[in-house]
Amino acid sequence: MLGPILFINPNSSEEVTQGIAEALGPFAPAWPSGFESVCLPDGPATIATDLHVAEAATSLARLLQDRPDAAAYVVACFSDTGVEVMRSLTSRPVIGLQQTGILAALSRADLFRIIALSDKSRGRHRLRMCQSGVMSRFVASLDLGGASAEDVGHCADTFDKSCEAGRALVRMGAEAIVLGCASFAPQRPRIEEAIGVPVIDPVAAAAGLARAACL
Numbered sequence: 001m002l003g004p005i006l007f008i009n010p011n012s013s014e015e016v017t018q019g020i021a022e023a024l025g026p027f028a029p030a031w032p033s034g035f036e037s038v039c040l041p042d043g044p045a046t047i048a049t050d051l052h053v054a055e056a057a058t059s060l061a062r063l064l065q066d067r068p069d070a071a072a073y074v075v076a077c078f079s080d081t082g083v084e085v086m087r088s089l090t091s092r093p094v095i096g097l098q099q100t101g102i103l104a105a106l107s108r109a110d111l112f113r114i115i116a117l118s119d120k121s122r123g124r125h126r127l128r129m130c131q132s133g134v135m136s137r138f139v140a141s142l143d144l145g146g147a148s149a150e151d152v153g154h155c156a157d158t159f160d161k162s163c164e165a166g167r168a169l170v171r172m173g174a175e176a177i178v179l180g181c182a183s184f185a186p187q188r189p190r191i192e193e194a195i196g197v198p199v200i201d202p203v204a205a206a207a208g209l210a211r212a213a214c215l
Contacts, residue, residue, distance in 0.1 A: 002071035005031055005210045007203070008063060009039040009076045009182065010056040011046050015150050016183050020076050020203055023185035027207040031214070033071065035207065038063070046149040047077050049120065057082035064089055072210040076182040078116075078202060079124045093213035098128050100209050101178040101202030106137060108198045109175030114141035115165050116180040117149065125180060140172055141180070153186040162187065166195035176200060 007024065009017045021037040028034050040059045044052045060082035064073055072093040075083050080096030087094045105112035116122045122141050129135050142165040144158060151158045162184070166177055176198040179188060185201045192199035 001032060002214060003069035004033045004036040005072045005074065005207070005214065006067055006070035007035060007037045007074045007076045007206075008060060009037065010043050010060055010081045011052075011077075011149065012039055012041055012043040013045055013150055014039060016046075019153050019183050019185065023182075023201065023203045024207055027204070027211070030207075031071075031211050036070075037076070046117075047079055047081060047121075048118065048146075050124065053079050053081050053124065057085050061085050061089060064094075071214045074206045074210050076203065076206075078180045078182065079121065080128055093210060095206050095210050095213070096128075097182060097202035097206055098125060098178075098180075099132055100206040101180075101200050102129070102132070102134055102138075103209070104200045104202070104205035105176040105178045105198070106134070108200075111137055111139050111173060112176045112178055113139055113169040113172070113174040114178045114180045115162055115169070115184075116141050116143040117152065118146040119143050121180065139174070140169065142168060149181055149183045151183075152181055153183045159187050159190065162191050163194040166191055166197075166199070170195055170197055178202065 017039040024035040074095045080098045083096040178200045188201040
């Protein structure tokens, strides 16, 4: 029997990791060995800079080599941190949240937009989208002014800012919105209800894709 589908949070936050585990709860029956969520104890509190991304990639590669039992690996970070390095080390599926979230959005709409945590992360997202060849269907992103990954799933103020950003993106023509952090999951249904277009939680999207890739 194949092992668990391993979701790896590349920061050191146990709170964020627990939030990812809770978001995966409804998907657990879909895979016999379940879903497992872990973090990088030596990682930053949040992936906020390009240096964090580069440093985390090495730690992610080591973790992959230490966990050959996993059926698939999901990097639970919207920067798709370390995904290419990890893919070079295994033949098993390695999935990034950004690519998966965008694919889910494109399955429901022609044009998509992103709610990001910070202005700096928007630059990383744009580079990844260029690499993925989806820029022709991306129009814009808005950020939450440097919100913490630990806050976006539960903080009322961050929820209000997310809805404000979402409504602005809808006015710009958004047909679907991708949430640009693994921690957004608890707020997704409320944000979608507030703004009136499909809102994609990349953690849920990655869970479905990882399961399909392992069949």
